[in-house]
Amino acid sequence: xxxxxxxxxxxxxxxxxxxxxxxxxxxxxxxxxxxxxxxxxxxxxxxxxxxxxxxxxxxxxxxxxxxxxxxxxxxxxxxxxxxxxxxxxxxxxxxxxxxxxxxxxxxxxxxxxxxxxxxxxxxxxxxxxxxxxxxxxxxxxxxxxxxxxxxxxxxxxxxxxxxxxxxxxxxxxxxxxxxxxxxxxxxxxxxxxxxxxxxxxxxxxxxxxxxxxxxxxxxxxxxxxxxxxxxxxxxxxxxxxxxxxxxxxxxxxxxxx
Numbered sequence: 597x598x599x600x601x602x603x604x605x606x607x608x609x610x611x612x613x614x615x616x617x618x619x620x621x622x623x624x625x626x627x628x629x630x631x632x633x634x635x636x637x638x639x640x641x642x643x644x645x646x647x648x649x650x651x652x653x654x655x656x657x658x659x660x661x662x663x664x665x666x667x668x669x670x671x672x673x674x675x676x677x678x679x680x681x682x683x684x685x686x687x688x689x690x691x692x693x694x695x696x697x698x699x700x701x702x703x704x705x706x707x708x709x710x711x712x713x714x715x716x717x718x719x720x721x722x723x724x725x726x727x728x729x730x731x732x733x734x735x736x737x738x739x740x741x742x743x744x745x746x747x748x749x750x751x752x753x754x755x756x757x758x759x760x761x762x763x764x765x766x767x768x769x770x771x772x773x774x775x776x777x778x779x780x781x782x783x784x785x786x787x788x789x790x791x792x793x794x795x796x797x798x799x800x801x802x803x804x805x806x807x808x809x810x811x812x813x814x815x816x817x818x819x820x821x822x823x824x825x826x827x828x829x830x831x832x833x834x835x836x837x838x839x840x841x842x843x844x845x846x847x848x849x850x851x852x853x
Contacts, residue, residue: 602793603793603794603795604642604794604795604796605639605642605643605646605794605795605796605797606642606645606646608646608794610646610647611764612790613643613646613647614647614735614761615761615762615764615790616639616643616790616794616797617643617647617731617734617735617736618735618736618758618761618762619762619787619790619791619797620636620639620640620643620731620800621728621731621732621735621736621754621758622758622762623804624636624727624728624731625728627804633705633800633803633804634705634706634707634803635796635799635800635802635803636800636803637706637707637713637716638707638796638799638800639796639797639799639800640731641713642796643735644734647735649734649735651740651742652733652734652739652740653712653730653734654711654712655740655746656730656733656734656740656746656748657712657715657716657719657730658715658746659746659747659748660715660719660722660726660729660730660748661715661718661719663748664718664719664722669695669722669723670693670695670718670722671693671694671695672691672692672693673692673693673694674692675692679692681696682696682697682699682700682701683696683700683708683709683714683717684707684708684709685708685709685710685711685714686709689711689714693718695718695721696718698721699717699718699721700717702721703717703720703721706720716730729748729752732752732754733748733749733752736752736754736757736758737749737752737754762783762787763779763783764786765779765782765783765785765786767786767789767790768782768785768786768789769782771785
């Protein structure tokens with residue numbers, strides 16, 4: 597795949613970054629095994645920093661860790677003096693778990709050079725679905741105050757906000773009338789433009805396409821809305837043939853924790 601990378605998350609507007617976060621959330625909600633891509637973590641961390649969500653992210657991930665301890669998915673232990681944890685982080689950990697060796701082996705493509713990334717890996721190890729939940733809570737839930745005791749909500753309803761963000765066609769609005777685009781075509785064109793020009797998103801998208809079974813990925817719900825993919829491909833010569841739109845597939849953004 598060839599592209600001309602012209603943008604980086606760090607330089608994007610907050611609105612544009614929220615849209616990319618919406619793409620990331622929907623991908624992680626509807627695809628399995630995305631945690632094997634190092635580019636996912638790079639994209640996620642870039643969004644967290646750009647949107648100043650560091651405290652929010654750390655608080656949410658720590659809440660999932662505490663939930664895992666309570667539900668006996670993680671077992672705290674006190675290591676001996678010569679113990680070396682299996683992660684890339686260069687210092688001793690304040691809290692160690694018996695499952696850490698398995699976690700490090702299972703998610704070996706994720707960088708684990710900080711407490712946050714280690715805890716995120718632990719969360720994904722406990723349950724792969726935790727990744728999408730964490731992304732939703734970081735970017736699409738109310739701001740967490742530092743003094744609050746954070747409790748993971750039973751349901752995370754981000755449907756309306758995600759739909760609004762992913763249906764925004766502002767970047768290609770000037771082409772809407774000129775090229776006689778349908779709204780769905782404009783949404784697809786906007787998404788294709790972003791995945792081809794934003795460095796961190798492009799790398800993740802490229803990893804997923806290259807390594808997916810039969811080089812094909814299904815995006816559900818409002819991810820790309822590719823009902824008219826062939827029309828877009830013909831009009832703009834965009835490489836959308838790898839994407840399958842399952843119109844009849846049930847999709848929900850209402851997540852149960």
